[in-house]
Amino acid sequence: MRKLAASVLALVFLVVSAVPAFGAVDQEKLKEIKALNQQMTNIKAQIIDKEVEAGILDQAKAEKIKKSMQERQAKIEQDIDKGEFHGIGPKKGGCRKNSNAPKTE
Structure with missing residues (x-):
């Protein structure tokens, strides 16, 4: 039983220590x-x-x-320069209105 617990603990330790390596951002890809x-x-x-x-x-x-597109592009470039990338599309809370949906009044 102790061998199993030691094996599981060792596996957990390896996984936790490997996560930062997988999370590293490739700066060339960001460029x-x-x-x-x-x-x-x-x-x-x-x-x-x-x-x-x-x-x-x-x-x-x-x-x-x-103008709005240029502001968004500037924000994207700032984020990338900081080593971050949040993807494209609507952000939190954003929702696109369906232009084909019937209007309700």
Whole structure:
């Protein structure tokens, strides 16, 4: 029984000591993510410009959207520079409204 307990304890110790190594962040990959995020923001800005040209968006709304995108990109870059990455998409408490859902009044 003691051998089993010692084996389990040793296994737990190995797992706990190995976790920080698995959690290490690859800085090169973060740089790649940063560059890809920048490309994505630039492409989205180009799409917004085309939507303005097509008459889908008005210029004021487009500028507001692009300003918001730039602020979000700056936040992402700051986080990555600190060695953090929180992924893409809505954050805590965020929810996307379904534009196809019927409006209730």
